[in-house]
Amino acid sequence: MSEAGNWCLIESDPGVFTELISGMGVKGVQVEEIYSLDESTMEELKPVYGLIFLFKWQKAEAVPSLAHSDNSPTDHIFFANQVINNACATQAILSILLNRDDIDLGDELRNFKEFTFDFPPDMKGLAISNSDLIRSVHNSFARSDPFVNEMKDPRGSKDEDLFHFIAYLPIHGALYELDGLSSGPVNLGPCTDDNWTNKANEAISNRMGRYGNSELHFSLMALTRDRIEVYEEQIEEKDCLLLSLPEDANAERNKINRERSYLEHRLHLEKEKRQMWHRENMLRKHNFIPLAYNLLRILAERKELTPLITQATQKVLAENERKSKK
Incomplete structure (x- = not known):
């Protein structure tokens, strides 16, 4: 694997991933941990741009049984081989960001996407490893702990449980699994914007089923639109509706005011959650060793x-x- 600077392990946490994405210059998105892909959950989180799945890596990983067997070209997909130790979380995030046309990537990631467009997967992986922006933002979440061995990789040890991130998202009418340790994108079959999460649920359940009932270490996160922006827009829509109502529409006005109050509550909770995420990230990055030593x-x-x-x-x-x- 490439040694373009040491890449640290980062925690599987929506607050970490959201701040990491923001640090790369991307605007208007966040990451949410989810426990179900049922319709009500997905409806609440719309739009969902992609899913990030964490699982215990097995050496003999097989191609998912749901994989589509056609020979559809994949040159329209940004796919990078993982050539960096500990980079799978960031690569799973990039797999979603760089395959969506409806996300504001910011100047640097947009230029990176354009520059690497015609690169083969291994060269895309090397380009990621040599990106000062991506590496520095990733490593900003390094734990300040001299007793932690930061350099671990799915192919680097036989004696401990190792975990790996992959991405699922719809691309041009098909659901794809993007795993940097695979040879290429895996087409899981046709899908629509309305049913792709159902198909992803089937693929993820199929993968989890290989481990049996004893394995519980899985995590699923969704890359969604920034919920603060969503709630603020919805509140603004309610305000416009209120202004357009005739004076005698009391029942409708009361209904809209109740809905607006609910949105205000959700907005308040979301802002509190962001403050909590920021505080937790600051604590993650802080070195407590001198404090412990002095005590x-x-x-x-x-x-x-x-x-x-x-x-x-x-x-x-x-x-x-x-x-x-x-």
């Missing part, structure tokens, strides 16, 4: 550290003894 040093100087260690050790031994007697 331990002060306790040692006060001769309070050894008694605390002894007390904690005795507590653990007592708990282990209690469990062994069960």
Whole structure:
């Protein structure tokens, strides 16, 4: 794999992904964690641009059984082979962003897409690895922890569970699975803007079914339009409706005001969630090692550290003894 700078592991979290996308200059989108692809969930999140699926990687990954067997050309698809350690999350995000025409990519990603348009998948992967913007934004989420081994890759270890991100999205009337560790895009068959998430649900369920009931480590996120923008536009629409009503339309006015109040509540919750995401991201990036070191040093100087260690050790031994007697 390419070593174009070390790429850190990043946490599977909608707040992390949303801030990462914003850091690359993309406007008007966010990531939401979802637990179902049912119609009501998808209707609430519309428009959904694509899905990001996290699963435990297996060495002998097979092509999904739902794959379409035709030989449709894929030169209209941005597909990059993963040639970078730990880059699968960012590549899954890019797989959606760079295959949509209805997302404001910003100048740098738009130029990157145009520059790499005719590149083969391996060269697209190398272009990602050499992008200062993409690498620096990705690595801005590196954990400030000297005890964490940041360099891990699905093909790099046999002794631990390793996880991998892939993307699902509709492209020109077909549902595609885009996995940087595959040789190319996987066509899962024709779909429409209305039913593609149902088809993706089938493909994801099929993949999860290979693991049996013992495996629970999956995560699914949706790349959607910025919910703050959506709610603000909907509130503005309600205001326009209110202004257009005749003075005697009290029942209709009350109904619209109730709907507007509900949207205001959702907007308030969304803004609170963004503030929480920002705070959590700041904490992720902060190095707490000096704080911990100084706390331990002060306790040692006060001769309070050894008694605390002894007390904690005795507590653990007592708990282990209690469990062994069960």
